[in-house]
Amino acid sequence: xxxxxxxxxxxxxxxxxxxxxxxxxxxxxxxxxxxxxxxxxxxxxxxxxxxxxxxxxxxxxxxxxxxxxxxxxxxxxxxxxxxxxxxxxxxxxxxxxxxxxxxxxxxxxxxxxxxxxxxxxxxxxxxxxxxxxxx
Amino acid sequence: xxxxxxxxxxxxxxxxxxxxxxxxxxxxxxxxxxxxxxxxxxxxxxxxxxxxxxxxxxxxxxxx
Numbered sequence: 001x002x003x004x005x006x007x008x009x010x011x012x013x014x015x016x017x018x019x020x021x022x023x024x025x026x027x028x029x030x031x032x033x034x035x036x037x038x039x040x041x042x043x044x045x046x047x048x049x050x051x052x053x054x055x056x057x058x059x060x061x062x063x064x065x066x067x068x069x070x071x072x073x074x075x076x077x078x079x080x081x082x083x084x085x086x087x088x089x090x091x092x093x094x095x096x097x098x099x100x101x102x103x104x105x106x107x108x109x110x111x112x113x114x115x116x117x118x119x120x121x122x123x124x125x126x127x128x129x130x131x132x133x134x135x
Numbered sequence: 136x137x138x139x140x141x142x143x144x145x146x147x148x149x150x151x152x153x154x155x156x157x158x159x160x161x162x163x164x165x166x167x168x169x170x171x172x173x174x175x176x177x178x179x180x181x182x183x184x185x186x187x188x189x190x191x192x193x194x195x196x197x198x199x
Contacts, residue, residue, distance in 0.1 A: 006159040073176050074164040134167040 013067040020060040027053040078130035086123035093118055137196040141169040143187045158182040 030038075031049040039045040068079055094115050100106045144154050144165075151169070155162040158179060167173035175183070184191045 004156055072160040072164050074173055134172055
């Protein structure tokens with residue numbers, strides 16, 4: 001079976017998304033640990049790391065959009081379903097946690113990263129569920 | 136929505152991957168359409184119609 005242009009473009013989009021994501025993650029580590037371990041709170045370097053992180057983040061968003069636009073219609077449906085579930089769980093989970101914390105029913109100090117992890121894990125589970133559903 | 140994609144594919148002696156490649160979708164999409172789990176877009180329906188040289192009504196049957 002010959003690989004056609006559409007598949008090549010899809011693989012290219014996936015590789016670009018992976019590269020932008022890895023770059024963004026590395027820049028996230030740089031801005032998180034750099035001021036403490038690398039340049040001792042230098043403002044210029046911290047600002048530079050922030051600009052780099054922001055730029056790579058924007059690149060990752062555009063790359064993700066390109067990847068979704070290049071996917072076929074079933075893959076798009078699975079992605080949109082997973083995004084809808086992940087967004088819903090993130091909003092409901094985040095607001096429920098906030099309400100419980102304000103009413104002092106729970107006393108766990110949650111960081112924004114927990115919400116990001118919740119959304120990411122929900123998204124992954126929803127993608128796998130979608131793959132199994134249309135298998 | 137019922138369809139005759141599997142029958143037509145067999146008549147043309149094609150694998151799911153061959154047909155998927157021809158109409159520029161994934162093999163999983165063809166499989167899901169054949170099993171009735173996924174209804175294709177109008178564009179994909181036209182592509183299949185053109186590929187098999189059949190009208191859309193000859194391939195797909197709308198039913199509740």
